[in-house]
Amino acid sequence: MNLSYSDFELFGLPEQFAQDRAAIDARWKELQREAHPDKFAAQGQAAQRVALQWSVRINEAYQRLKDPLKRAAYLCELRGAPIDAHHNTAMPADFLMEQMEWREALEEAQGEEELDAIAQSLATSRKHLLERIAKLLDEDGDAPAAAQQVRALMFLERFGEDIENRLAQLGQ
Numbered sequence: 001m002n003l004s005y006s007d008f009e010l011f012g013l014p015e016q017f018a019q020d021r022a023a024i025d026a027r028w029k030e031l032q033r034e035a036h037p038d039k040f041a042a043q044g045q046a047a048q049r050v051a052l053q054w055s056v057r058i059n060e061a062y063q064r065l066k067d068p069l070k071r072a073a074y075l076c077e078l079r080g081a082p083i084d085a086h087h088n089t090a091m092p093a094d095f096l097m098e099q100m101e102w103r104e105a106l107e108e109a110q111g112e113e114e115l116d117a118i119a120q121s122l123a124t125s126r127k128h129l130l131e132r133i134a135k136l137l138d139e140d141g142d143a144p145a146a147a148q149q150v151r152a153l154m155f156l157e158r159f160g161e162d163i164e165n166r167l168a169q170l171g172q
Contacts, residue, residue, distance in 0.1 A: 007060075011031070011062075017068075017075055017133060019065065031058045032055065072137065075137050089151065091148055091155070099155060102118060103159075133149045
């Protein structure tokens with residue numbers, strides 16, 4: 001193993017968006033077993049520290065690979081189109097209109113049923129965005145366009161939390 005490997009190289013996976021979650025989980029368990037610091041106890045503290053570094057690196061890669069949003073952002077960065085969400089808010093124009101409509105609907109929602117309807121609409125849009133990102137990254141090789149879609153997906157994730165917060169407020 002090499003600490004400079006990409007997450008995909010580290011896990012022995014193809015560098016693409018579409019991944020098999022079970023394969024990611026299985027490989028993570030294998031790598032954690034191989035790099036567990038206790039396994040290197042007889043080789044001294046230096047070997048255990050290196051194993052600990054590996055364990056941390058494996059966990060970081062696992063967190064990125066298993067999460068579609070983080071995996072997409074990572075792939076965009078690897079392909080020269082970093083998300084840079086704090087400085088670059090470019091999103092597809094049609095998505096910006098949809099975003100404003102969702103915000104208005106959330107503000108006007110009166111009860112759980114209306115919030116659930118917004119959440120359902122959001123889930124459908126999330127699914128379509130993930131499909132678009134997969135196509136842009138895996139088929140079209142268009143990381144800049146995928147980065148715009150990833151920024152839109154980041155909004156959906158935050159908006160989903162806002163809906164959850166409103167639902168929690170209703171439950172109190």
